[in-house]
Amino acid sequence: MSIMNETKSASFAVHDKQASLPRHHAVIFIGLLAAGLIAPFLLAPIFVMKVLCFALFACAFNLLLGFGGLLSFGHAAFFGSASYVSAHAAKVWGLTPELAILCGTLSALVLGVVIGALAIRRQGIYFAMVTLAFAQMVYFFSLQAGFTGGEDGIQAVPRGDLFGLLSLNSDLVLYFVVFAITAAGMLLIYRIIYSPFGQVLKAISMNEQRAVSLGYRVNRYKLTVFVLSATLAGLAGATKAIVFQLASLTDVHWSMSGEVVLMTLIGGVGTVFGPIVGAAVIVTMQNYLATFGAWVTIIQGVIFVFTVMLFREGIVGVISKALKKPF
């Protein structure tokens, strides 16, 4: 019986070209591009920008968890510290926004190297705990350090002029810059997933011992993906600081690390597009249910429980399973 099933599925898939990218992904990317271009005319640009920043953050997190098999509970450290550095660079150093964002992103990269190098020595829950511990250190550093503004954060960050030429004070102009940044970030993540590096990464997450026995130095791959994920989370945080003209303790708080886990799980961990959907769902809820105050957290909790109980693969994961195509 099992032989028959195998033969059957083999003949179905026999025309799939190995290593070629799923063609429907290109269609979805074009759809997202179109949606992104008309969105600011239908919805508040500032709201869509928030969705974009968090979508990039969630995609970066998903790269680590969904494809590297590493669960970090401390991703707020990269998001938040990049947000502080970006805000500081724009406000105090007077850098143009693209340079401020670059500074923030690079700071997340450096932090990613340091935290990653120490965290990947442990596995599973211990890895998660190490990342959480480091994120808490970053939080208390942010609370105490002078340049972060403590409880107040860094406020009234100037949006400045892109390349010193184009004023970003208009929400719509800023929107297209943010859209370009997040789109580039997501395309990079997509490329990483479907690269020779990504293949090895998936293999390691599925069977680490076997990857070792084939001669792969797995810790180097883990560190590389950790740093990539941290850097892209930093890009999201740094951009967010320019959009909201604010960097605050919320960005480095552990609940921010929790939120990105939530977004990724609701959207579908290990799927390409899931984190975008998850981020959109959570940010929309936070925005439109804001009048319910503290109830938003409770509603989020209930949705989370429902997701875990009823469709563990997340929204996109369930669709992917139903249509038998990877999304």
Next chain:
Amino acid sequence: MNDVLLSATNLTKSFGGFVAVDDVNLHVKRGQIHALIGPNGAGKTTCFNLLTKFLTPTHGTISYKGHDITAMSPADIARLGIVRSFQISAVFPHLTALENVCIALQRQRGDSFDFWRSQKVLLQFNDEACALLEDVGLSEFRDVHAADLSYGRKRALEIATTLAVDPDMLLLDEPMAGMAQADVERISELIRRISVNRTILMVEHNLSVVATLSDTISVLARGKVLAEGDYATVSQDARVIEAYIGEDHG
């Protein structure tokens, strides 16, 4: 000494007070199929994990082609050309059979840290991967996820994957464990075929399986080497008979 490829000298491993492998000396000659057998709990798998560096020995040295490799990491051992299999079949479950083999072939590129390049560069390995799958009789399953293959086919895929890194030496951990008789014959035949120009050290529980396959047999019991030699010598050895019969019927 020149024809000894892998040798272990005074190899000892203790876990707390329990000595799992006790002063074992093992010399695997180039080009041979060498079997390490013994009853349950004899220390075969521990010994195996020591040789592949998945465990660190308490005492003793391991050398390969005359170089001391005792302090090397498992990945570096693999890079020298010693590749191991696992007792529980080791495949990458959510990759297709073809992708499984390609992961191993990809090692020819050295390290694959190029995350900016499309995986289309891996298409160059497809033909070689297909040839390897054909070798182990898995051609028609190339696009099936490894998780969906039967147990025997998973083992065959594992062997194809191992061959893909073209090792000088293969270490097989109970390649026939839990297999149906038809599969045992198929895998035995496969091992015989791939042993050409290669050295194989295999761990087996069952003496009869290795009888026709191996050139040299080392019998391990309670962490020590009881006897060593070809099948005729070993199977007549009184201590070996006692170790086996004592276990199976005692």
